[in-house]
Amino acid sequence: MTDVDVVIVGAGCAGLAAAKRLRAAGRTFRVVEAMGRIGGRAWTTTDDFGIPFDMGCAWLHAADRNPFFPEAQAAGWTMQHHDMGLDHLWFGKRKATPAEMEAERRAEAELAACIERHKGASDRLSTLVEACHGLRVSATFAGPMDFGADDDEISVTDYRAAADLDPNYFTKEGYGALIHAWGAEVPVTLNCTVRRIRWDGPGVEVETAQGTIRAKAVIVTVSTGVLAFEDIAFTPDLPEGHREAIFDLPMGLLTKVPVQIEGTRLGLQPFDDLLIERHARHDLYFLAFPFDTDLMVGFVGGDFAWEMEAAGRAAAVDFVTDRLVDCFGSEVRKAVRHGTMTNWGGERHIRGGYAAARPGKAHARAMLAEPVAERIWFAGEALAGSLKQTAAGARLSGEAVAGKVALELARG
Numbered sequence: 511m512t513d514v515d516v517v518i519v520g521a522g523c524a525g526l527a528a529a530k531r532l533r534a535a536g537r538t539f540r541v542v543e544a545m546g547r548i549g550g551r552a553w554t555t556t557d558d559f560g561i562p563f564d565m566g567c568a569w570l571h572a573a574d575r576n577p578f579f580p581e582a583q584a585a586g587w588t589m590q591h592h593d594m595g596l597d598h599l600w601f602g603k604r605k606a607t608p609a610e611m612e613a614e615r616r617a618e619a620e621l622a623a624c625i626e627r628h629k630g631a632s633d634r635l636s637t638l639v640e641a642c643h644g645l646r647v648s649a650t651f652a653g654p655m656d657f658g659a660d661d662d663e664i665s666v667t668d669y670r671a672a673a674d675l676d677p678n679y680f681t682k683e684g685y686g687a688l689i690h691a692w693g694a695e696v697p698v699t700l701n702c703t704v705r706r707i708r709w710d711g712p713g714v715e716v717e718t719a720q721g722t723i724r725a726k727a728v729i730v731t732v733s734t735g736v737l738a739f740e741d742i743a744f745t746p747d748l749p750e751g752h753r754e755a756i757f758d759l760p761m762g763l764l765t766k767v768p769v770q771i772e773g774t775r776l777g778l779q780p781f782d783d784l785l786i787e788r789h790a791r792h793d794l795y796f797l798a799f800p801f802d803t804d805l806m807v808g809f810v811g812g813d814f815a816w817e818m819e820a821a822g823r824a825a826a827v828d829f830v831t832d833r834l835v836d837c838f839g840s841e842v843r844k845a846v847r848h849g850t851m852t853n854w855g856g857e858r859h860i861r862g863g864y865a866a867a868r869p870g871k872a873h874a875r876a877m878l879a880e881p882v883a884e885r886i887w888f889a890g891e892a893l894a895g896s897l898k899q900t901a902a903g904a905r906l907s908g909e910a911v912a913g914k915v916a917l918e919l920a921r922g
């Protein structure tokens with residue numbers, strides 16, 4: 511392996527963007543990726559249903575600031591505007607009344623206002639949520655379905671610092687496919703897991719499954735879940751502040767359970783939002799029949815998502831089917847053809863959905879973003895400012911960090 515200016519660890523949105531930025535700055539680099547494909551958490555596959563399905567990111571959030579959006583439009587991808595609303599709400603097997611729907615909409619606005627003005631001693635989102643159904647529904651959207659964590663594990667400060675992600679678009683061909691097309695021209699060494707980063711001499715030595723690469727700097731874009739599991743060793747250890755920051759940014763989880771339903775649309779319109787609110791936080795959200803395909807895409811988040819992935823695909827598909835039967839009758843069971851479940855928690859090179867700061871630990875993001883000895887730089891969705899947790903944010907983070915590295919190298 512040859513020596514380069516910069517090694518980039520990971521070929522997701524952040525790593526690919528960093529590579530493009532370094533190339534524009536005239537720097538040599540090598541991108542090493544543990545998996546056999548690029549994209550990381552951006553991954554569209556046709557394997558399950560014969561049509562594109564996004565296992566990871568699907569919403570092009572913040573389209574007015576998301577560089578993928580104008581690129582997709584210019585390239586003629588099929589786009590659909592859709593901001594999440596509450597079209598259908600069920601409390602277990604009971605459909606919410608119009609008055610309850612209205613109460614929920616009010617509660618959502620109340621919770622948002624509460625979050626905005628919160629100055630209390632506790633930084634836990636759950637302290638703002640009362641145990642009434644209406645508010646719980648908004649907490650479901652604010653917590654597990656959005657941050658991938660339950661509200662008692664979410665920092666209000668961290669939550670408040672996230673941008674409003676409207677307007678949102680979907681693309682029929684798949685967000686993962688879009689990101690793959692954008693990144694495909696970047697040279698990447700696949701199946702090349704980084705095991706150790708040495709920074710005890712000048713520059714860095716990056717030990718991989720395919721040999722050691724020497725470089726002046728390294729940009730690490732792996733998830734905080736991968737970092738916390740110490741899949742990559744650092745010699746010497748990272749400074750204490752960085753190690754703490756990694757543990758203060760645990761991975762939340764969002765799990766998709768899409769089921770293919772033939773011959774009925776259950777009285778729903780394509781892209782309708784349906785929430786089934788249940789006890790013990792086993793809430794289930796559906797995106798109905800996107801692009802008029804036969805897919806009801808179920809989502810669970812937070813602790814329940816970890817439970818679901820542990821129980822496995824068959825149990826997940828049964829659970830989702832049973833809940834649809836509860837709401838729409840036993841005919842649904844006969845109409846379900848096939849289902850699957852994403853398993854990002856079990857993917858060892860990702861280990862979750864995206865990072866959510868622990869209560870009281872929102873500052874961990876800024877800490878981890880500090881370069882170590884001007885040689886080790888972190889980038890990715892966890893460090894994407896107000897677009898944290900998003901694919902566009904990961905891309906912008908990779909670009910920004912690579913820009914800083916290029917500047918640092920130019921200074922000599």
Ligand SMILES: Cc1cc2nc3c(=O)[nH]c(=O)nc-3n(C[C@H](O)[C@H](O)[C@H](O)COP(=O)(O)OP(=O)(O)OC[C@H]3O[C@@H](n4cnc5c(N)ncnc54)[C@H](O)[C@@H]3O)c2cc1C
Binds near residue numbers: 523549702703
């Ligand atoms: C279920 C789900 C739904 C989502 N929905 C949306 C959405 O609708 N819209 C949106 O904008 N975002 C969404 N996201 C988030 C979005 O997908 C991520 O924020 C973004 O893709 C992260 O990009 P990244 O480059 O930071 O990290 P990653 O994509 O994780 O890239 C890091 C790369 O590092 C590699 N790697 C790990 N360990 C090593 C190692 N030791 N050596 C070498 N390589 C290694 C990994 O394999 C991976 O490819 C979703 C995520 C999930 C999981």
